[in-house]
Amino acid sequence: MIDAPAADAPRVVEILKLWTTFQSPEGEQVVHRDLDLTIRRGEVLSLVGGSGTGKTVLLRQILGLEHPARGQVTVLGQRPGQLGAKGAAKVGMLFQHGALFSAFSVLENIALPLRELKLLPDELIRDAALVKLQMVGLGPQQANKSPSDLSGGMIKRVALARALIMDPPLLLLDEPTAGLDPESADGFCDLLRSLHRELGLTVVMVTHDLDTLFDLSTRIAVLADQQVIVSGLPREVIAHPHPFIREYFLGGRGQRAMEALHDTPAGHAPAER
Numbered sequence: 001m002i003d004a005p006a007a008d009a010p011r012v013v014e015i016l017k018l019w020t021t022f023q024s025p026e027g028e029q030v031v032h033r034d035l036d037l038t039i040r041r042g043e044v045l046s047l048v049g050g051s052g053t054g055k056t057v058l059l060r061q062i063l064g065l066e067h068p069a070r071g072q073v074t075v076l077g078q079r080p081g082q083l084g085a086k087g088a089a090k091v092g093m094l095f096q097h098g099a100l101f102s103a104f105s106v107l108e109n110i111a112l113p114l115r116e117l118k119l120l121p122d123e124l125i126r127d128a129a130l131v132k133l134q135m136v137g138l139g140p141q142q143a144n145k146s147p148s149d150l151s152g153g154m155i156k157r158v159a160l161a162r163a164l165i166m167d168p169p170l171l172l173l174d175e176p177t178a179g180l181d182p183e184s185a186d187g188f189c190d191l192l193r194s195l196h197r198e199l200g201l202t203v204v205m206v207t208h209d210l211d212t213l214f215d216l217s218t219r220i221a222v223l224a225d226q227q228v229i230v231s232g233l234p235r236e237v238i239a240h241p242h243p244f245i246r247e248y249f250l251g252g253r254g255q256r257a258m259e260a261l262h263d264t265p266a267g268h269a270p271a272e273r
């Protein structure tokens with residue numbers, strides 16, 4: 001686990017009594033019901049929950065791609081939908097199925113959000129994209145490659161560079177290590193850890209991967225029954241009696257990851273509140 005920021009660090013995301021609903025042929029589907037969540041500067045908050053519990057939709061609410069049916073989402077003091085082009089610079093997102101555009105080169109993919117704003121000359125945009133390429137551990141020799149020539153781990157890195165191109169203080173990651181082999185997943189976690197430290201980022205991450213979860217989070221929030229049913233350190237979360245938590249953390253896979261966690265000092269850290 002990464003150490004949590006101070007309990008009074010500024011609020012970056014504030015979600016109050018959020019309802020998200022979708023109309024379907026069978027009627028109204030309620031994805032979030034009175035959901036509350038506050039995320040403070042410097043946190044790496046991991047969202048876990050069963051498939052279809054609304055994790056991706058929650059990230060899309062923070063990004064302003066979905067809108068509350070009721071309740072409120074505030075990002076850096078503003079409603080995400082009202083942030084406009086400037087707002088796009090404040091939140092970077094690594095999409096769950098965030099494929100790169102295959103017709104564009106690696107560098108063009110990274111530069112895309114900056115190019116769309118049409119604020120900078122091409123030369124500067126190119127340089128900015130090259131800086132980000134290095135930041136994610138790739139070199140200029142990858143710049144002109146096509147995405148189809150990259151490994152899965154490299155594709156994730158390029159997508160991360162694209163999410164960071166506007167230097168956003170808030171980064172949203174949807175299943176960042178899904179589909180990677182264990183070695184590439186570990187490398188990607190190392191990269192995220194150092195970027196979080198160096199850039200002072202606030203991160204909201206969805207992950208099914210217990211190693212990534214325990215490696216990177218400052219806090220874990222569990223989504224079930226249309227709400228965040230509990231959030232805190234692993235020991236606080238696993239004490240919750242919800243069946244999803246029993247199954248997820250205390251099943252075979254969870255046991256092994258928890259044992260690995262107990263080898264680290266953070267796993268034993270007492271709750272701060």
Ligand SMILES: Nc1ncnc2c1ncn2[C@@H]1O[C@H](COP(=O)(O)OP(=O)(O)OP(=O)(O)O)[C@@H](O)[C@H]1O
Nearest residue numbers: 022023031049050051052053054055056057058096
């Ligand atoms: N645009 C949409 N229109 C209608 N229903 C939607 C839309 N987006 C999401 N949903 C529904 O909302 C629910 C939550 O979806 P979401 O993608 O957030 O799940 P998830 O928790 O990310 O699942 P997974 O772990 O499989 O990625 C699902 O039932 C999904 O079908």
Ligand SMILES: [Mg+2]
Nearest residue numbers: 055056057096
């Ligand atoms: Mg999802």
